[in-house]
Amino acid sequence: MRIPVLCAALMLTATAVAAQSKPGTTEEQPRNAHRGFWIGFGLGAGSAGVDCSSCSTDRTSGFSGNFRMGGTLSQRLLLGGETNGWIHSESGVDETLGFGNVILVWYPSRTGAFYLKFGLGGMSYKASDGVDDLTATAPAGTFGLGYDFRVRRNFSITPYLNSLATSAASFKVNGTATPTSEDVTISLVQIGVSATWH
Secondary structure, eight states: OHHHHHHHHHHHHHHHHHHTSOOOOTTTSOOOOOOSOEEEEEEEEEEEEEEOTTSOOOOEEEEEEEEEEEEESSSSEEEEEEEEEEEEEETTEEEEEEEEEEEEEEOSSTTOOEEEEEEEEEEEEEEEOSSOEEEEEEEEEEEEEEEOEEEETTEEEEEEEEEEEESSOEEEETTEEOOOSSOOEEEEEEEEEEEEEO
């Protein structure tokens, strides 16, 4: 329960900071301009799950974050790369989940702050109890959305929601492939707040 509550508090703080910015005149107000290089990183909570015909539907929560950077194609389109990570430890087993994607960020409005994000790439998973390692890799994709609250001319606080999922994953135990009789996919849902420099 602590992780969702923390994320909610961060999002409320971001909203409050944006609301407290001085109205000023039209000339004083920075537009939601996008130009050149951009970079951002975020922290929050993540919910990971495995999907197959014989798997349970339970999901596991943990700390999660992302890092992204790229360039500007136009006022409404950004192109870049993004990494997303998730960690969880329980009963002596440490789990890590990582995604890497080439992303396209689309702002429906030229002057708006809301965006949609689409990406393609890959996933890497590892679970270890200190003796044996279970690993998996697979192609993956991402869909996300967020809102850039401009607090400075070129700096935003950005609440975001990301959904990432794989195609059929390839599993190994201590480096040895483990063929499965059914397709197994892995997914991650992230919610958090990021700092973005435009």
